[in-house]
Amino acid sequence: xxxxxxxxxxxxxxxxxxxxxxxxxxxxxxxxxxxxxxxxxxxxxxxxxxxxxxxxxxxxxxxxxxxxxxxxxxxxxxxxxxxxxxx
Numbered sequence: 001x002x003x004x005x006x007x008x009x010x011x012x013x014x015x016x017x018x019x020x021x022x023x024x025x026x027x028x029x030x031x032x033x034x035x036x037x038x039x040x041x042x043x044x045x046x047x048x049x050x051x052x053x054x055x056x057x058x059x060x061x062x063x064x065x066x067x068x069x070x071x072x073x074x075x076x077x078x079x080x081x082x083x084x085x086x087x
Contacts, residue, residue, distance in 0.1 A: 030058060032071040039078040048074060 033055070037048045058068045 030066070030070055032073060033058070034073045034075060036075040036077055039076055040082055044076060048076075 035048060035051050035055075037044050037051065041047045052074075058066060058070055
């Protein structure tokens with residue numbers, strides 16, 4: 001296909017390289033944030049707080065057209081095959 005349309009490769013590269021949030025386009029607007037930490041970390045709560053503090057700003061909200069009060073989910077992942085719940 002590239003032989004028939006030499007501009008297609010460059011066009012495809014340009015389209016796929018454009019990233020970011022725009023005011024009129026809502027496909028890239030975040031709808032929720034999921035914070036996930038494994039229970040096998042030495043201090044899961046401290047790790048969760050560090051994760052939340054480092055990623056507290058919603059991408060695009062600094063420009064004013066995305067509501068920074070989006071849903072936030074906090075997930076503690078526990079693998080019962082690796083460690084028991086009692087430890």
